[in-house]
Amino acid sequence: MRTGVSLCLAAALALAQDGRESFAKHCAVCHGDGRGTERGPDLANNRRVRSRSAAELRAAIRDGMPATGMPAFPLPTAELDAVTAFVRALGGPAAEANVPGDRAAGERFFFGKGGCSGCHMTGGRGQAMGPDLSALGREATIAEIEEAVRQPSARIKPGYAAVNVELRDGRKLRGFIRNESQYSAQVQDSQGRFHLLTRAEIAKWTPEPVSLMPAPRCSRQECQDLLAFLASGVGPKAGDPGRALESEAGIPFRDVANPKRGDWPGYHGQPGGNRHSPLDRITPANVKNLALRWVFPINHFVIQATPVVVDGVMYVTGPNQVFALDARSGRTIWHYQKARSAETRGDPSKGTNRGVAVLGDRVYTVTDNAHLLALHRVTGALLWEVNVREGIEGANYGNTAAPLVVNNLVVTGISGGDLGIRGFLSAYDAATGKLAWRFWTVPKPGEPGSETWRGTALAQFGGGGGTWMTGTFDPETNTVFWGTGNPYPAYDGDERRGDNLYTGSVLALDAANGKLKWHYQFTPHDLWDWDGGQTPLVVNRRFRGRDRKLLLNANRNGFFYVFDRTNGELLLAEKFVDRLTWASGIGTDGRPVMLPGAEPTPEGTKTCPSVLGAANWPSVAVNPATGWFYVVAREACGIYVKPPARARRNIPLEPGQMFLRALDIETGKRVWEMPMTGPADSWGGVLSTGGGVLFFGEDSGALGAADARTGASLWHIQVNASTQQGDGHSWRASPMTYMAGGRQYVAVANGPNILAFGLPGE
Numbered sequence: 001m002r003t004g005v006s007l008c009l010a011a012a013l014a015l016a017q018d019g020r021e022s023f024a025k026h027c028a029v030c031h032g033d034g035r036g037t038e039r040g041p042d043l044a045n046n047r048r049v050r051s052r053s054a055a056e057l058r059a060a061i062r063d064g065m066p067a068t069g070m071p072a073f074p075l076p077t078a079e080l081d082a083v084t085a086f087v088r089a090l091g092g093p094a095a096e097a098n099v100p101g102d103r104a105a106g107e108r109f110f111f112g113k114g115g116c117s118g119c120h121m122t123g124g125r126g127q128a129m130g131p132d133l134s135a136l137g138r139e140a141t142i143a144e145i146e147e148a149v150r151q152p153s154a155r156i157k158p159g160y161a162a163v164n165v166e167l168r169d170g171r172k173l174r175g176f177i178r179n180e181s182q183y184s185a186q187v188q189d190s191q192g193r194f195h196l197l198t199r200a201e202i203a204k205w206t207p208e209p210v211s212l213m214p215a216p217r218c219s220r221q222e223c224q225d226l227l228a229f230l231a232s233g234v235g236p237k238a239g240d241p242g243r244a245l246e247s248e249a250g251i252p253f254r255d256v257a258n259p260k261r262g263d264w265p266g267y268h269g270q271p272g273g274n275r276h277s278p279l280d281r282i283t284p285a286n287v288k289n290l291a292l293r294w295v296f297p298i299n300h301f302v303i304q305a306t307p308v309v310v311d312g313v314m315y316v317t318g319p320n321q322v323f324a325l326d327a328r329s330g331r332t333i334w335h336y337q338k339a340r341s342a343e344t345r346g347d348p349s350k351g352t353n354r355g356v357a358v359l360g361d362r363v364y365t366v367t368d369n370a371h372l373l374a375l376h377r378v379t380g381a382l383l384w385e386v387n388v389r390e391g392i393e394g395a396n397y398g399n400t401a402a403p404l405v406v407n408n409l410v411v412t413g414i415s416g417g418d419l420g421i422r423g424f425l426s427a428y429d430a431a432t433g434k435l436a437w438r439f440w441t442v443p444k445p446g447e448p449g450s451e452t453w454r455g456t457a458l459a460q461f462g463g464g465g466g467t468w469m470t471g472t473f474d475p476e477t478n479t480v481f482w483g484t485g486n487p488y489p490a491y492d493g494d495e496r497r498g499d500n501l502y503t504g505s506v507l508a509l510d511a512a513n514g515k516l517k518w519h520y521q522f523t524p525h526d527l528w529d530w531d532g533g534q535t536p537l538v539v540n541r542r543f544r545g546r547d548r549k550l551l552l553n554a555n556r557n558g559f560f561y562v563f564d565r566t567n568g569e570l571l572l573a574e575k576f577v578d579r580l581t582w583a584s585g586i587g588t589d590g591r592p593v594m595l596p597g598a599e600p601t602p603e604g605t606k607t608c609p610s611v612l613g614a615a616n617w618p619s620v621a622v623n624p625a626t627g628w629f630y631v632v633a634r635e636a637c638g639i640y641v642k643p644p645a646r647a648r649r650n651i652p653l654e655p656g657q658m659f660l661r662a663l664d665i666e667t668g669k670r671v672w673e674m675p676m677t678g679p680a681d682s683w684g685g686v687l688s689t690g691g692g693v694l695f696f697g698e699d700s701g702a703l704g705a706a707d708a709r710t711g712a713s714l715w716h717i718q719v720n721a722s723t724q725q726g727d728g729h730s731w732r733a734s735p736m737t738y739m740a741g742g743r744q745y746v747a748v749a750n751g752p753n754i755l756a757f758g759l760p761g762e
Helices: 002-015 018-026 054-063 077-090 103-111 142-150 220-231 253-257 457-461
Strands: 161-167 172-180 184-189 194-198 202-207 291-297 308-310 313-318 321-326 332-337 357-359 362-366 371-376 382-387 404-406 409-412 424-429 435-440 472-474 479-483 505-510 516-521 537-543 546-554 559-564 569-575 583-586 592-594 605-607 628-635 638-641 647-649 657-664 670-675 686-689 693-697 702-707 713-718 736-740 743-750 753-758
Touching (some): 103 220, 161 184, 172 194, 172 332, 253 357, 308 357, 357 404, 371 409, 404 472, 424 479, 505 546, 546 628, 569 583, 628 686, 686 736
Antiparallel strands (some): 161 202, 321 332, 357 362, 371 382, 409 424, 472 479, 479 505, 505 516, 546 559, 559 569, 605 638, 628 657, 638 647, 657 670, 686 693, 702 713, 736 743
16 A cells, blocks of 8 residues: 555656746745755644645645745745645545545544544544544645554544643543643543643653554555545535534533623623623722733734633634634633635625623634635534535625524524625524525515615615624523624715614514514615614613613714614603714604704715714623613714715824713613723723722723723723824724633733733732
8 A cells, every 4th residue: 555655646746846946946935845944834734734625725835834934935826836846746635536445444443443532533423532634635734644544543633642641630531642842731521522721730650652643454455445534534524414422521502691709701701782791800900910821823914702711711713714713821721723715895895893692512613705704613623614604796895793592493694785795694503504594684685674675776886784793692581692794885875765674773583483573773875874783782680670682782873872672662762972963862753853964075074973984893892780781982073075086085184082871771861971082093992890990901902901880090001002093903802701710810812912901919
C-alpha cells in the first residue's frame, strides 16, 4: 500500500511539474522545497493548505496574506495556475486519490466491529471523545491516514495527547491536553467535559507517551476498506441532514432558559433579552479594583460579538469563525473557520458577526452568506450546514446576528434590508437542521397585507423588512419576539405608499409554528430608516398596580414602549430623548401623531432623531432591584435627502451627544442620566448586575461602570474603542458577565480583542 501511495503522490507531482521552477523562484526563499523553513510554514504537511480549494489557494498566492506577512504574487495566469497545482500536489488530500477498497464495508467496520465510533465521530455519528473524522479525506494525505490507523502513537494530533492529572483537592483526571501553558491547562475527559485548570490547582501532571487510541485489530482487507472509508470523508455539505446528539455533558434547554449561576448561554444572557445578571461579587464598593485579567485577539478590525459562556467555556466569533476558549485564562480550546464569501454586500461583507447560540452538544453560528452552521461543542467540527436562503432569489441576502435557541429549535434572521430584499425569519430543528417554519416579514403582491404597499416598490425591490438582530423568547407564553427592519427604498415612500407592513415592527410569533400572534408597527411608512431591530425585552413586574407580563422597547424613533406581551396591548409610549421632531406623541390608537415638515426632500430636511436613532441595537437592561430600564440614548438630528441622492448627512456645527439613562417603566420618565463626551457614535450597550453596578460602553472609548441607583460614575478604563467620528473604531459590542473558577468576570469585545476583567485576589 505504501508503494501505491508513493506512486500516486509522484504522479500528482509530475502533473504539477511546470510549477516547480516558478515555486523555486518565488516561494522557496520562505518555504524551501515546500516543507518549510524558519521563514515560512510547511506546505506539504499543512491541513489548512489542504483544506482550501484550488481557487482559494490561487487567490491566496495571487493576493498575498498581509496578516501573515506573505506578499502578493501577481503572476501571469498560466504560471499562477502551475504554482497552485504544485502547492496542492505537495500534500494532496486523500479524497482526491480514489483510494481502493469497499467504503461501505469500511463504514460498517468503523461503526461496528472496529469500535472506532466509541471515540470518534464522522458525519454526525459516534462519540466526541477523540478528533472528529468527518473531513479527514479533505484534510489529510493517504499516508497520514494510514499511519494514524496502523500506528496511532506515531503522530498524535495536537490537542489530543493523553495525560493523567492529580489535583490538590484529591480528584484524579485522565483525558486529553487540549491546550496548556506555564500557568494553565485545558483537559478534556472521556465524557466531553472540559476541566479548565490553573497550575496551582494541579498536584501531579503525568503525560502519557502513547495515544489513547489502540492499534486496530483488522484483517488486511478490513484495514483497506477502513482506509477507503476514512479517505472518502470530506465533511458535511450544505443541506445534509444532521443527526440527534445528546451527551451527559450537553447543555439542556432548561439551562438556556434559566441559566445556571455564572453562565451566559446566549447573546442576551437569557432568552428574554434582559442583559441583567444576578452575579454580585462586583459592587459599587469594590468595582474600583477591577483590572484586566486576559486578552484574546481575533484577526479582524472590529469584533461585534457578545461572548457566550457555559461551564467555564467561552465561545466567541469573528468573520465566519468560532473560538472556544478557557474563560479563566483566554486560552484556545478549539477554533473553527470557514472561508469568507466574495459575493456578500453590506455589513456581512465587512465581517460582522455578533455571536453564537448553544444547545445540547452544538454551537450555532451564521456565515456572511446566510448559512446556519451547527458545530460540535467538544471538537468544533461541523455537524450540519443549511443555506438559510435556499430557493430564495436575490443577491443581497446575508447574515450577521447570533442565532436564538427556542425549545428544540434554532431561530435565525436575515440581513440585507438596506439593499433590497424580502425579509423573513426561519426556525430549524436544532438536532438535524431541518426547516421547521418560516415567517415572511413582507407580503408578496396580492397576499394579505400587500394593500399596505401601494406602488411598485414591493414588486420591484421585495420590500425590505430584514431581521438582522437577535430576537427574544418568552417560555411562559411560548412566544418569539423579533424586530423587523426598515422598508426599501429607505428615504423615498412615493412607490410604497401606505403603512408598509410588517417593516419597522415587533412581531410576536408562536414558537411552535411561526404563526403571527400579534404585531406592533413603531413607525408606519418609515421614511427615516428607523427600523425595529432594538431588543424586545421580556420582563415580569408590577405595572400600575397589577402584576403583568411586559415587553419593553426603546425604539430607534425616539419613543419608549411598554406592551402587555400576552396580547400586544400598548400600555405606555413616551419619548425618551429631547430632540424629537417627527411626531408629537403616540395617539390612543397606537399610531404616531405626525408633525409637518419632517419628511425627506430633494434639498434635505432636518429631522430628529438622526438616522442612527435615539437608540439602536446596543443592549438594554432592567434591574429587578430598582425596577428601572437602562438604555444608552443618542440626542442627535440629521438632514434627510430624498432620492435620487438617497442620502443623509450630519448637521454642521450641531454635534450629537450620548447619554446613559435610567427610565421609570411605569411613566417613561427619566430617573437619572449620565452625559457622555464624544462624537455620538458609540454602539456599546449596557449590562446590569446583582451587585448594583451598570457597565456600559462610553462614547469617548472607555468601558465604564455606574451605580444603578444613582447613576454616579464608579470606575472606567480607557480602552480607546472610539477616537474620532467616522474612524470605524467606536464601540461595536456590549458587555457581559460570567463566573469561572469562583471569580466574577466582565467581558467585552473591543476592536479586534476580547477583554476580560476581574477583581484581584479572588
